[in-house]
Amino acid sequence: MSELKQMDYSNLQSLHRKAKEDFNAIKQENLSLDMSRGKPSAEQLELSLGLLNTVNAENIGDNFSVLNYGLVDGIPEAKALFKEILEVNTEEILIGGNASLNLMHDIISKALIKGVLDSETPWGKQDKIKFICPVPGYDRHFKICEQYDIEMISVDMLEDGPDMDKVEELVRDDASIKGIWCVPKYSNPDGITCSDEVVERLAKMETKAQDFKIFWDNAYVIHDLTNNPPSLKNILEECKKHGNPNRVFMFASTSKITFPGSGVAVVAASKENIDFIKSQLSVQTIGPDKVNQLRHVRFFKNYDSILEHMKKHAEIMKPKFDAVLNILDFKLGSYGIATWTEPEGGYFISLNTLDGCAAEVVSLAAEAGVKLTGAGAAFPYGKDPRDRNIRIAPSFPSLAEVEKAIEVLSTCIILVSVNKLL
Amino acid sequence: MSELKQMDYSNLQSLHRKAKEDFNAIKQENLSLDMSRGKPSAEQLELSLGLLNTVNAENIGDNFSVLNYGLVDGIPEAKALFKEILEVNTEEILIGGNASLNLMHDIISKALIKGVLDSETPWGKQDKIKFICPVPGYDRHFKICEQYDIEMISVDMLEDGPDMDKVEELVRDDASIKGIWCVPKYSNPDGITCSDEVVERLAKMETKAQDFKIFWDNAYVIHDLTNNPPSLKNILEECKKHGNPNRVFMFASTSKITFPGSGVAVVAASKENIDFIKSQLSVQTIGPDKVNQLRHVRFFKNYDSILEHMKKHAEIMKPKFDAVLNILDFKLGSYGIATWTEPEGGYFISLNTLDGCAAEVVSLAAEAGVKLTGAGAAFPYGKDPRDRNIRIAPSFPSLAEVEKAIEVLSTCIILVSVNKLL
Structure with a gap:
């Protein structure tokens, strides 16, 4: 992989052709994945189901x-x-x-x-x-x-x-x-x-x-x-x-x-x-x-048991974060068309495309069945002045869905970036 | 009983003496009764304890x-x-x-x-x-x-x-x-x-x-x-x-x-x-x-079962309302020093003393260990222009406590009213 900006026209064209094929293949899959909000997954909710039983008619006591x-x-x-x-x-x-x-x-x-x-x-x-x-x-x-x-x-x-x-x-x-x-x-x-x-x-x-x-x-x-x-x-x-x-x-x-x-x-x-x-x-x-x-x-x-509980959340979340980072790295690598954060916690990964590409990427991903947070959402009045920021929220979908969604996202980023450079 | 306003001086004096004796006797009892807010009683809360069990880890389902x-x-x-x-x-x-x-x-x-x-x-x-x-x-x-x-x-x-x-x-x-x-x-x-x-x-x-x-x-x-x-x-x-x-x-x-x-x-x-x-x-x-x-x-x-549920509340509340009304009638009867409402529902009975007596009655009742809603509370800025309204909230105390509290209240009303007329 080399930076897209350094690529010659024919290489860009073949990359574009490949990305377009990938995109069309994805569309055939009729995906419906939601990465738009920082919602905990069902697996995470299960960790706390016991909470529902802690107060009932029998144990309410005095x-x-x-x-x-x-x-x-x-x-x-x-x-x-x-x-x-x-x-x-x-x-x-x-x-x-x-x-x-x-x-x-x-x-x-x-x-x-x-x-x-x-x-x-x-x-x-x-x-x-x-x-x-x-x-x-x-x-x-x-x-x-x-x-x-x-x-x-x-x-x-x-x-x-x-x-x-x-x-x-x-x-x-x-x-x-x-x-x-x-x-x-x-x-x-x-x-x-x-x-x-x-x-x-x-x-x-x-x-x-x-x-x-x-x-x-x-x-x-x-x-x-x-x-x-x-x-x-x-x-x-x-x-x-x-x-x-x-x-x-x-x-x-x-x-x-x-x-x-x-x-x-x-x-x-x-x-x-x-x-x-x-x-x-x-x-x-x-x-x-x-x-x-x-x-x-x-x-x-007590507080210690809250911290223990949070480790269980991390066990579920960490593989999803890792998947996002690995796939972005693998797919976009050194193309120089996106940068992203590698957080040690929280619910999001923030990705920046080339200037002027985010809205189109989000819209294209939606076309392929992957719902992302609206481009610009992380800015006042919903307007990203450089139209480059995309918030990735990997918590809610399953690991397999996250992987799929990030592959789609990567393909969309390549497609939009190459289009821009061609 | 005749109207206080019609009583001659000596009858008023003996009524006052009697009320004062009653009041002093009550004070010896070190009561601590709260009729200040429209809070459901423990017995009423018990009616709904089953609600706490309706959603738990086992039955949350999908x-x-x-x-x-x-x-x-x-x-x-x-x-x-x-x-x-x-x-x-x-x-x-x-x-x-x-x-x-x-x-x-x-x-x-x-x-x-x-x-x-x-x-x-x-x-x-x-x-x-x-x-x-x-x-x-x-x-x-x-x-x-x-x-x-x-x-x-x-x-x-x-x-x-x-x-x-x-x-x-x-x-x-x-x-x-x-x-x-x-x-x-x-x-x-x-x-x-x-x-x-x-x-x-x-x-x-x-x-x-x-x-x-x-x-x-x-x-x-x-x-x-x-x-x-x-x-x-x-x-x-x-x-x-x-x-x-x-x-x-x-x-x-x-x-x-x-x-x-x-x-x-x-x-x-x-x-x-x-x-x-x-x-x-x-x-x-x-x-x-x-x-x-x-x-x-x-x-x-369904809605019908809510209505059935409300009947159980009424079974607990009605005797308390009846007690208030009966005791007020028995104690204050035709003295002409207070009027009160006879609601068919809700949480309160509203009582009006002679003008200018409510604050003193509430304060005297507090001295005897019965906490009532502050006089004037039912008016903007907490100011009852005629200083006569007292809100009676019989739901929270037990029936026996309600009876006691209304006896105390009645005694306080007599005492303050006679004082005013003497």
Whole structure:
């Protein structure tokens, strides 16, 4: 294999012919594969089925209070368990419903109407507010901003997290920048983990807005694929150290530990922030589903067993990630038409085609029966300025399906790239 | 017994002496009774314990999709079941999480930021917006308004619902009035059910605001205490009939059917409204807890069995309501110092003391070990202009405790009333 850009016309033509034949053959197979979302597979869901049995009519015992109203911040046992995951104290955590996205959304919607702890004016009463969006990033974060007319400023993800030179410059001068999204460990979709330096700089940087907040979506906090995972500095402790204790909201959930639809979500922050959230939350609801919290507590018992449980997830996920990487390497090798990340955890592999090819590749793959995340999804307003990023989500399909899908993807990438160069 | 106001001084004095003796005797008992909230009792919770067993590792079957992401509007089986309760079509219902209050809150918060279906301007971008609050009413409705600086206009509850002459007059002339709260059946706390005429007038009245909404919190829709419950006209159908299909949001939940903390909440409205809510909701969450929806579907199977289930609740609740009414009648009889409602369902009895006595009665009862809902709670900003309304919530304590608590309450009412007259 040599770089496509170096190939002469006739070699390109024969490669194109071959890829076209492959593509047509694939189409005959009438595939229907879905790699569009980071959904756990059935095999992964099976790992937690026992959770459904942990609370029943016979063993509910004297836990009747969990069935009734109350405890808007969650049951104490759940706080004790989940505070370990985010490395915070009991008074720094609140246990919510089944979706951390919901917690993030609600904090923002209330910030718009009422402001956050340090706001002089509600965000929504200001002319314009903005969020920094490291790109590529998580589409659902960006959708919240889009829904609420929060202007998004893209900042590139570098190898150790968001481009902090850029971030610092932006927040220092612009009071309308109220927040930054961050998936600090195994970022969606790049799989990047923030370095200690990035965490420190986020915690201590000077912000023009006194009510600037970091939305620290630690969705993959213990979702390692290796035995020697990268460490992530505790940003709440860093924020405290630098005199900005109320700067960060940390989120996590068991959506990809137990069940995506019926897990438990948590938010962690300074006690002052948690008290503030709790006071607002008590107007919104009488309390979360405490029975489901109890199920989780009884299923896991302690933090170590959660970590053991995550190893079983890794055993299922790792071969799929390996398959993606091996096939991409084998099929696209040194053609120089795509680069991709090799994450040590999380749910995604991020692939960049040549500029201007991603949308066409995704569309062609769909034609061949492989559904990928929409091109551009990882960028604000769904627009990838270089039209090159494709998010690969290998968790849901079976290993054989993943292999097939990546072969299809590779063929589509060759086809579109050669077309472009011819 | 004769009316206190007719009694001569010496009779009043001896009544006072007797009440004071009773009160002091009660204090010796060191009671600790809680009648403050409409919480189901342990005995009621036991009725639904079987629900916890309906979905487990062995019987989950091929329902793996309920464990995963998706279906932001709920599982079809849950829609099919719960649409019966609110008498709507499948496309007119959305199944949420565990709290209907949350659904109400979220619709309002999004209305403030983005507006509702028919809004030209988001509610929060307007100088001032107002809600009509029938009084006495549900404190948590009023808290949402208070939290978001929505001005509350009190309108009296009459025997057949809100004072419609007043409501019609208000909404006809004031474009800043965007909504009305209503608990249409067995209202909280009066236990009043809206008459057909009230429902019709709400549906057809002219509103200056084109985006005026009725928040129809049908919390006690099937929570009857008698075999011959009052009927409630379907307001969505009325709204359609009068050309205002998008005027009403109807809410219900199983909080007081199964478990307060882990029930299922629903919102019903025109298809156009539901589609609008759904599109907003998909930005907020990836979906509700579908496993809990499946639990409910499997536990009840059909609407008739829900109604059968409610009869068992009534068997537990009715004796408590009867006890309250009997003791009030026996103790306060024709003294003319209090009036109270005799609801045919719901969770509350509403009592009015002489003007200016409620806060003192509640405080005195607390001193005697009986916790009641705070005086004024049923009014906007917690202020009962006549300081006379007390909400009695007999569901949570045992029958013996209810009896005791109402004896204490009666004694406190006599004491405070006589003091006032002496």
